[in-house]
Amino acid sequence: MTPQSGTITSGLTFDGGPHVYELDGREVANVTSLIERYGMIDKRFFTEEARERGSAVHLAIHLHLLDDLVYESLDPRVQPFFDAYLQFERDRGAHRDDVLGSELKLGTYALGGVAGTLDRLEISRLMDYKTGQPKWADYIQLFAYRWLLRATVGQHCLSSDEVEGLELTRIWLRGDGTYRLHALDRVEREKYAQAANCWAAILALHGNSWRI
DSSP, X not given: XXXXXXXXXXXXXXXXXXXXXXXXXXXXEEHHHHHHHTTOOOOTTOOHHHHHHHHHHHHHHHHHHTTOOOGGGOOTTTHHHHHXXXXXXXXXXXXGGGEEEEEEEEEEOGGXXXXXXXXXXESSEEEEXXXXXXXXXXXXXXXXXXXXXHHTTTTSSOOHHHHHTOEEEEEEEOTTSOEEEEEOOTTSHHHHHHHHHHHHHHHHHHHHHHHO
């Protein structure tokens, strides 16, 4: 089965240059910018090289899942991170048939409009790929994407109950060809609650600023 991909929400467009989402012709906030706006992402140490590398790794995995990747074309700078992903597939017995959606773009009119792109959606897991050092904001981002899935039930293939039951997982793909997988488990009640509360606070602040 080929994963669902691309823009799911009708009327949603994305311009990758300035990283701008528009819903029916009107610019809307995106998940990453909201988390950054309210102080949860420190971009002082980000580099353009790292951003481009991350985008290239995401694209390589996406094309791989669609069975459309020309493996010989991979940039040597991307190869070790992609190798780390392939190691994850081998270790976990993962298969593209397990993936319901890859690089899914979703948007909602809620709170004046919010949009974002989900890296990977499975029937029981929402996964985000990272090629840089793990950050606390990664977990907030996962809660944000689940909220976006909840707000767009009917546009994708999951029910409300299935969305609520998703395991939130970050996979850190490293330049030495290894990876680290971490699920934000409900057993870690304090960390889980903190991430959930941070996203709820961001939504509240964004909702109030939109109304003003």
